[in-house]
Amino acid sequence: MKHSKFYLVSLIFISSLFVGVFIPTSIARTEIGIDSEPEVISLTSVDLTFNQEAPSYGKAEHWAVIVGISDYKVINDLRFCDEDANDWYNYFVGLGYEHIIVLGDNSNEFYQLDYIASEYNIKQALNYVVANADKDDVISYVTSGHGSRAKVGESLICAWDYGAGENGEDGRFWDYELADILGLADAKQIFVFIDHCFAGGFGPELMAMPNSEYVWFGAACAEQGMGWDAYEFNNGLWTYYFLEFTLVDHFNSNPKTTMEEAFVYTLEYFSYQFGVMVPQEYDGNLHKVFLLI
Numbered sequence: 001m002k003h004s005k006f007y008l009v010s011l012i013f014i015s016s017l018f019v020g021v022f023i024p025t026s027i028a029r030t031e032i033g034i035d036s037e038p039e040v041i042s043l044t045s046v047d048l049t050f051n052q053e054a055p056s057y058g059k060a061e062h063w064a065v066i067v068g069i070s071d072y073k074v075i076n077d078l079r080f081c082d083e084d085a086n087d088w089y090n091y092f093v094g095l096g097y098e099h100i101i102v103l104g105d106n107s108n109e110f111y112q113l114d115y116i117a118s119e120y121n122i123k124q125a126l127n128y129v130v131a132n133a134d135k136d137d138v139i140s141y142v143t144s145g146h147g148s149r150a151k152v153g154e155s156l157i158c159a160w161d162y163g164a165g166e167n168g169e170d171g172r173f174w175d176y177e178l179a180d181i182l183g184l185a186d187a188k189q190i191f192v193f194i195d196h197c198f199a200g201g202f203g204p205e206l207m208a209m210p211n212s213e214y215v216w217f218g219a220a221c222a223e224q225g226m227g228w229d230a231y232e233f234n235n236g237l238w239t240y241y242f243l244e245f246t247l248v249d250h251f252n253s254n255p256k257t258t259m260e261e262a263f264v265y266t267l268e269y270f271s272y273q274f275g276v277m278v279p280q281e282y283d284g285n286l287h288k289v290f291l292l293i
Contacts, residue, residue, distance in 0.1 A: 060136045062097040062293060063129045063187075064088075069117050069145035071107035073171075074163035079229045082108035084144035084195060084239040091243060092140065095255050095293055099132075101125045105160055117145070119159035119169040123181065130185045140191040140292060141182070144236050147196030147227065148172075155201025155223060157194070175202040183209035191259065191292055192217040195236040197226045203282040216259045216290040217282040218242060225276035238279055242266045258289040 068085025070078045085104055089111050092100055103117035103125060104110050115121040126141065133139050146158035155175045162171030179202075182190055192215065194202055199219035206217050220227035220238035233240040246266045251257040263281045272278055283290070 060138065061099065061133070062095065062138045063099040063133050064092045064097050064101070064140040064142070065125045065129055066100065066102045067117050067122060067143035067145065068104050069160050071105040072146070072158070073161050075146065075158065078145065079231070080235050081144035082110060083234050084236050086111050087235065087239065087243055088142045091247065091253065094253055099129070101129070117160040118166050119161060119171050119173050120167040122159055122173060123177070126181045130181060133185060133187045135186045135188055137187045138189045138191070138293060139185055139187040142193040144195040144239060147198045149198045149201055152223070153201065155198040157196055175205040178202060179205035179209050182206070183211060185211060188214055189290060190215045191290070193242070195220045195227050195238045197221065198223060199227060200225060200280040203280060207282055207284060212284040215282070215284040218259070218263060219280040219282070222276040222278065222280055237271060241270050245269065255293045256291065258291060260289055
């Protein structure tokens, strides 16, 4: 991996894809590259059973929900979100995480894949983790894929079934829905990392949770910004710089690396240095450092 500063703005505009789509409620399908009605299929289960070992209460345990969606059921696809998921999986395994759930698509290879990343399944996975993690534990939720929004102040994650919906959900995982779930967590530390367009819009809701003092959130961009697939790195741009360039290469995967120092280093070298494309940090407790273990 390179440790020099990159200036990729022109390269990215030419060769990268938006990691997000601004899709109003009533958009024509031709605007997102869909020319015919998709085949209606169901790859999800209403009753999910997560094959996880029972937690050992009394000692700190580590829980991760990893989402990476490159191939969508209906909307246009991306390239490297599955790679992002695999890289985070490797990192959490290296840190010794005992409980990892991975959700993705049905077209790419994952080191571990538990379920298709429909909105319903993502919520089920997060609810499962929140219900089982106690006050000594760490929860990490990392996600890569498309993002959208309805208006200023309302951001959403496009789940795999966005534009189709399954199991009573419409594929739109809203910022307030994520906050409603994580706001119930007892965990001592909650790490949220969103590599989607409009990711910064999740910040205010997460910081308004009753347990926000235990939350650290890293967003790919501001509320009105875009995330990117970066062909040069085979990753999302935000995932590459924060995970590969910073945590793995610069800090040598040291488990004692704080998220605050990692963000400062990432931002120094990040390709975009201006406007709404700059990654955002939301730290619920400025008087305490945040670790992933």
